[in-house]
Amino acid sequence: MQRRETGTARRNLRTVLRRTYLGVSLFSVSVVGISLTVLAMLALRSSADYSLHMIARSMGYTVEAAVVFHDPVAASQAVARQAGDEQNEIAEVVVSDSRGEPMTVWHRDRQETPLQSLAVRSTRWLLPAPIVLPIMHDHVRVGELRVVGYGGRLSEFLLNGLFWILLCLLVSALGALYLSRKMLREIIHPLRGLAQVTHAIRRERAFERRVPHTRIIELNELGNDFNGLLDELEAWERGMQRENAELTHQATRDDLTTLPKRTLFDTYLRQVTENAAPSEHVALLFIDLDRFKVINDSFGHAAGDAALVGVASRIRAQLREGDMAARLGGDEFAVLLVSLRSVDDAVDIARRMLVGMQAPFTLADGQQIPVSISIGIAVLPDHADDAETLMQAADAAMYHAKHQLGGDWQMALAVRTPALDETTHS
Known part of the structure; x- marks a missing residue:
């Protein structure tokens, strides 16, 4: 009670x-x-x-x-x-x-x-x-x-x-008033400093604050012990921040390519689509490596990993400020293009990505691996009015491009429905 x-x-x-x-x-x-x-x-x-x-x-x-x-x-x-x-x-x-x-x-x-x-x-x-x-x-x-x-x-x-x-x-x-004021300055001031540091730590998490030294031995020892405790807490806080940063990186970043994972990409996609202005164009590119299984079977999994890292690097090279590229899993990638003036801007970036993939990747033993990609393009608000429908449209366009000859891009139809089973090549 x-x-x-x-x-x-x-x-x-x-x-x-x-x-x-x-x-x-x-x-x-x-x-x-x-x-x-x-x-x-x-x-x-x-x-x-x-x-x-x-x-x-x-x-x-x-x-x-x-x-x-x-x-x-x-x-x-x-x-x-x-x-x-x-x-x-x-x-x-x-x-x-x-x-x-x-x-x-x-x-x-x-x-x-x-x-x-x-x-x-x-x-x-x-x-x-x-x-x-x-x-x-x-x-x-x-x-x-x-x-x-x-x-x-x-x-x-x-x-x-x-x-x-x-x-x-x-x-x-x-005399007592004078001496008490003098005594209070020597006692209250250090205690007030200790209280201020404590409040700053509790309210602002200011672990860098320290208690100043004082002439009174007992209060000075108390301040030194408190500062020592703050040193340990500050070190513990930095360690926790590093661990949290590592855990956050592991949870949101792909270990192989260092690109964002699907969870972080989906969050950013929803934010962009929800906050996009009516006149603003936002494009979503779904990218898949062509014949990736053949590369793994022919050159080994290490070569497949090297191909994924190289593809991620070349995709990242075409991004602008505010754009985001992510590895969705396996050999699938996604790119979000923001602040586009028109649909043609998304097509131009997709073409540069295709051109960037024309040069083969050279392995450590000198072998060269030819790589090509298939790209599906869906644009907000032309092909969808929300994130989920936009992903479905881009995914359907990518599979349509892949089932043709591969190594090309495909634009989704201008229909904002979940069933986007038809696409047209520009």
């Missing part, structure tokens, strides 16, 4: 490779950028936690005296002086006494843009936990200090990280 194709559209190799290369590049850059950003933010959080601990310890020593003497104003001034430094990422400080009652509370007052505020809120999960330290005096707990980090640097780092990741993605995308 034949499987149905799915509705998924097929993509060419160029699109697949380009998308794959671009996807791999962007994925790699994204993974590397995000990984580096996360590691850097974890390191920054650890550093912020350590820095916040150090600030809390220092602030604890600073407010210790104010807490011991329960002086909120001094405590507030000390906290504001140290926490207000821009370098310290502190959002809130709370100083409590030994009973846990707040002595002073400090909040950072900073003007933020909506984007900065959003960034700070989004990075709160990265901030270290609030630092809570006891305030000690002579190893006695006199109060408590609570410090909350701000996270401005983390948010700034996060925004910068996102910006550089996006920038790297953009640069990577452009």
Whole structure:
């Protein structure tokens, strides 16, 4: 059972490779950028936690005296002086006494843009936990200090990280497009050449085409192997053409005289008679060797073959362009004369053939063989209106000439019927 194709559209190799290369590049850059950003933010959080601990310890020593003497104003001034430094990422400080009652509370007052505020809120999960330290005096707990980090640097780092990741993605995308185009030229061009050669061979039988060389080793080896296969196919094709030509020659040409056989002659006769114009004359000459059996019996079959070859050569010498001579079998020949101006042209050619046969044939041993022929002439449209009737008329005229004295020609009667049993000598 034949499987149905799915509705998924097929993509060419160029699109697949380009998308794959671009996807791999962007994925790699994204993974590397995000990984580096996360590691850097974890390191920054650890550093912020350590820095916040150090600030809390220092602030604890600073407010210790104010807490011991329960002086909120001094405590507030000390906290504001140290926490207000821009370098310290502190959002809130709370100083409590030994009973846990707040002595002073400090909040950072900073003007933020909506984007900065959003960034700070989004990075709160990265901030270290609030630092809570006891305030000690002579190893006695006199109060408590609570410090909350701000996270401005983390948010700034996060925004910068996102910006550089996006920038790297953009640069990577452009670089991937450039490299993918370069890679595609080196891969797709050889494959396209291979496909073009394959299509030319399949559609046009162009076995002389070859795949060009390429710089990529694997593709070059593939092209060389394909070219080697084409060499074998081309040699096989030439061999098949030679064999077909030989078979065609054997099927259509007589081995002894090299004249066309009856099959080829009949085909050409039908084409000529069917395409002949009403005013055009076409003549068919049937030729038979006189006393051919006597030649075979007296001189041998080799002499008979030599006589047939000689007769074919002398007949061929009288042909014009477009005429055809054929050996019908045994000692019978046929000649088709085309584009005649009148019946007299056919008679003139027949007479020249008879004159050409007057000289005897000389064999290899010096013996001479006298040969004569009898010719029957039928003309289209005078004696027939189709190929079959024309052959019958010429054959009947030839036998009439042969049954008389031989060595002469005979014209068929001007009657277009299959029964042409009467002829008249011109």
